[in-house]
Amino acid sequence: MKNADMKEKLLESFRELAKNAPIDKITVRQISEKCGVTTQTFYNHFPDKYELVHWAYQKRLDRLFKELESGEIDFKTFLRGYLSDYQTNSAFILNAVANTRGEDSYSTRGGRYFCESIERETCRVLNVEELSLEYKLLIKAYVGGFTNLILYWLSNGDEISIDDMVTALADAVPQKLKDDYVKRNSKSAKIKDSKEFTKNHRIISTHT
Amino acid sequence: MKNADMKEKLLESFRELAKNAPIDKITVRQISEKCGVTTQTFYNHFPDKYELVHWAYQKRLDRLFKELESGEIDFKTFLRGYLSDYQTNSAFILNAVANTRGEDSYSTRGGRYFCESIERETCRVLNVEELSLEYKLLIKAYVGGFTNLILYWLSNGDEISIDDMVTALADAVPQKLKDDYVKRNSKSAKIKDSKEFTKNHRIISTHT
Known part of the structure; x- marks a missing residue:
């Protein structure tokens, strides 16, 4: 998967989770899991x-x-x-x-x-x-x-x-x-x- | 003391205290004490x-x-x-x-x-x-x-x-x-x- 595509996917997962929770309570683990990737993959793309x-x-x-x-x-x-x-x-x-x-x-x-x-x-x-x-x-x-x-x-x-x-x-x-x-x-x-x-x-x- | 004068005095005390502390940590009791009045006097002039x-x-x-x-x-x-x-x-x-x-x-x-x-x-x-x-x-x-x-x-x-x-x-x-x-x-x-x-x-x- 291209860099930009993975970033888009992570954003999409974050947006979904943000429908039901304040964003400061959402964890990188939750975003990664919803996206079906490891937290390491998240951190390869964003520091936080x-x-x-x-x-x-x-x-x-x-x-x-x-x-x-x-x-x-x-x-x-x-x-x-x-x-x-x-x-x-x-x-x-x-x-x-x-x-x-x-x-x-x-x-x-x-x-x-x-x-x-x-x-x-x-x-x-x-x-x-x-x-x-x-x-x-x-x-x-x-x-x-x-x-x-x-x-x-x-x-x-x-x-x-x-x-x-x-x-x-x-x-x-x-x-x-x-x-x-x-x-x-x-x-x-x-x-x-x-x-x-x-x-x-x-x-x-x-x-x- | 006139209403406006007491308000000025309370403000002065608050300003003094604010030199050494974040204002959300300063209490109405501290402001009143510095001003030499009771907290009741404070609340007669301001709700908080x-x-x-x-x-x-x-x-x-x-x-x-x-x-x-x-x-x-x-x-x-x-x-x-x-x-x-x-x-x-x-x-x-x-x-x-x-x-x-x-x-x-x-x-x-x-x-x-x-x-x-x-x-x-x-x-x-x-x-x-x-x-x-x-x-x-x-x-x-x-x-x-x-x-x-x-x-x-x-x-x-x-x-x-x-x-x-x-x-x-x-x-x-x-x-x-x-x-x-x-x-x-x-x-x-x-x-x-x-x-x-x-x-x-x-x-x-x-x-x-």
Whole structure:
């Protein structure tokens, strides 16, 4: 079995067990047994169960960022995909949020990874090696608000549509970031078909 | 002794004790004894120690919002005051953040109160009874980012100046909120001396 396939299988078992127990009470032995493998096999793939939780998040986010970076999707579609993933996995995610602490905390680790991903994407768009402190603080503020709003939504999900959430998360992008994306994209438009550009590259400027 | 004075004294004792112990390990008896009063006196003022922590936050925030609402200070001055308060009390606040959980959580309760205060102020500025879902979500996102950034700053305080933080927190205000504040303030300017208006009412539009 391929590495990635085994990781998927372990995640699937963990998700099943998490339907009936808080994730901090589920053991690596239980996950491995449900999966029909030894604990050694588990440890060949993950140092602990929290890495497995984080891996699931990383995997979803990486896929979306890859599509965003390639111009395949715009920022609103990115947001919609992110929210759909959360909605599909809401029980597991709320379990993980409620039952992880400190350095293993779902929000802390996820937020940090999301920050790094947006920083990398912003570096790419602005064509710089490193971001200024100003940008880093703005991104940190945005990601904190993003995380806060999504957790609120998952806990009160029935009242708020995905459309309303996409609008709010797009509108909450600090104007300075939007402006620089627009400026940058206007430059790169010269070498692109203008219709394609409009379709693919309204990355963060979707709501101005 | 006046009610407010006794509350201040209890807070002072709590702060002293919190220099040497996590706040979840400090008892109401210890706070009362340090203050030279009975536990009954404590309970006449607060149902538990977490209410005392929250009261300290509320008091600081209420004062700043009062000055903002009266036009005495603009939004950047508001931010500067908020950050100075945090810096002065950073050891106590970090202790409270690290050692409160669930419904008593410092970030959760503080964030909720901050949200309500901004909602009230936004209702006043827009002259409406209730905010639309769109506004509520935007405010929730802003407050989440605000809280996140301040906690980061308190933990890494020496590296980031108050000026940089004020700029970031002003820039992170969603443009839609800024625009509506500007619009509203432009209208109210008609009945005000224009110089006074410029001085006092650049509430949230300080960085456009």
